[in-house]
Amino acid sequence: MQQRPTRIVVDLDALAGNLCAIRAHVGVPVMAIVKANAYGHGLVPVARHLQQQGVGQFGVAFVEEGITLRRAGIDAPILVLGGILGRQAAQLIQHDLEITVSSLDKLRQVEAAAEALGRKAVIHLKIDTGMERIGVHSYSCGPLIEAAVASRWCQIKGIYSHLACADDPASPMTALQLERFHDACAHFERLSVPMPIRHLANSGGVLHFPATWLDMVRPGILLYGVLPDPAAQRNVPVVPVLSLISQVVYFKVVRAGNPVSYGATWAPPQDTRVITIPLGYGDGWPRALSNRGEVLVRGQRRPIVGRICMDQFMVDLGPDGTAYNGDDVVLIGCQGGQCIRVEDVAVQADTIGYEILTRLNERIPREYIQRSAGPAV
Numbered sequence: 001m002q003q004r005p006t007r008i009v010v011d012l013d014a015l016a017g018n019l020c021a022i023r024a025h026v027g028v029p030v031m032a033i034v035k036a037n038a039y040g041h042g043l044v045p046v047a048r049h050l051q052q053q054g055v056g057q058f059g060v061a062f063v064e065e066g067i068t069l070r071r072a073g074i075d076a077p078i079l080v081l082g083g084i085l086g087r088q089a090a091q092l093i094q095h096d097l098e099i100t101v102s103s104l105d106k107l108r109q110v111e112a113a114a115e116a117l118g119r120k121a122v123i124h125l126k127i128d129t130g131m132e133r134i135g136v137h138s139y140s141c142g143p144l145i146e147a148a149v150a151s152r153w154c155q156i157k158g159i160y161s162h163l164a165c166a167d168d169p170a171s172p173m174t175a176l177q178l179e180r181f182h183d184a185c186a187h188f189e190r191l192s193v194p195m196p197i198r199h200l201a202n203s204g205g206v207l208h209f210p211a212t213w214l215d216m217v218r219p220g221i222l223l224y225g226v227l228p229d230p231a232a233q234r235n236v237p238v239v240p241v242l243s244l245i246s247q248v249v250y251f252k253v254v255r256a257g258n259p260v261s262y263g264a265t266w267a268p269p270q271d272t273r274v275i276t277i278p279l280g281y282g283d284g285w286p287r288a289l290s291n292r293g294e295v296l297v298r299g300q301r302r303p304i305v306g307r308i309c310m311d312q313f314m315v316d317l318g319p320d321g322t323a324y325n326g327d328d329v330v331l332i333g334c335q336g337g338q339c340i341r342v343e344d345v346a347v348q349a350d351t352i353g354y355e356i357l358t359r360l361n362e363r364i365p366r367e368y369i370q371r372s373a374g375p376a377v
């Protein structure tokens with residue numbers, strides 16, 4: 001099949017380099033977070049490549065994501081980070097997925113499923129230290145920890161919490177959350193049982209808060225070379241992994257005063273040259289970029305004009321700009337020494353890099369490149 005002239009290019013060498021940079025920075029094992037289609041980069045190819053680089057622990061959000069990885073032959077441990085319902089427990093155990101246990105109730109449900117299957121569940125206890133999402137509050141986690149330690153059907157592999165403000169190096173919230181997490185972990189010392197793997201740091205924690213690294217870190221967005229927040233410090237040498245590239249499919253001259261696209265929200269003050277690019281919000285390219293975003297054409301920044309449509313949008317080349325049908329148009333990535341980063345697109349669309357990446361959907365084909373030796377995936 002001849003594919004549409006739009007693609008996401010995923011640089012696997014950049015991904016491996018980012019993993020190396022993070023490992024060198026923190027000095028503890030990395031749980032690679034590959035939820036949401038590996039932040040839009042493609043779940044299975046990304047996990048496969050990371051496993052080849054020796055990643056010994058993956059994190060996903062949902063049971064389906066874990067099962068997809070198992071079916072693709074990923075055999076490293078996989079933790080399902082999200083909250084679960086009792087009816088999902090058996091499925092998790094059967095697929096050898098590690099389970100987040102976030103309350104006494106959930107522990108009982110997981111135990112029941114494990115006993116029925118005659119197979120121990122591997123669990124990570126989830127402590128809420130300030131996010132007020134899933135997890136037992138740190139100030140009332142004693143009974144859960146005691147019950148989990150006593151459980152015949154659950155093996156406690158980890159204990160963890162999630163940071164709410166780590167992308168802001170100045171936030172006092174992280175120190176408070178760390179202190180609460182240490183209090184929770186102290187129950188293991190009180191019970192004189194071995195401490196499970198303690199993990200707390202997301203990308204923000206990796207970048208800004210060494211005290212949160214503990215026994216393992218859980219970076220997501222940083223692995224893909226994108227900063228969690230425009231205010232974050234780029235003190236780990238990561239590079240972007242994903243590029244989004246399309247091609248010119250139409251060129252026309254628009255006469256002065258004639259409006260472009262739905263709603264007639266923009267019209268050129270003078271005759272100008274306008275090209276059409278074949279992707280739109282139906283691919284996950286934000287409609288919020290209407291009359292705001294930029295793309296690279298022939299190494300130059302050019303403005304998006306008019307509203308972004310479901311499958312197409314328009315770009316103004318000005319009265320003298322040139323471009324031909326089939327020319328590459330870079331939406332995310334570099335061309336001719338100019339670069340548009342995910343972070344730039346996020347600011348223009350009034351959102352965060354996470355949303356830009358994870359919205360890029362299955363309609364866009366993904367291409368994997370790898371210069372280094374080893375089999376391409």
Ligand SMILES: *Cc1c(COP(=O)(O)O)cnc(C)c1O
Nearest residue numbers: 033081162202203218219220221
């Ligand atoms: C998504 C997620 C992460 C990774 O977050 P980043 O900010 O992308 O590094 C880590 N831990 C948990 C529990 C998550 O849900």
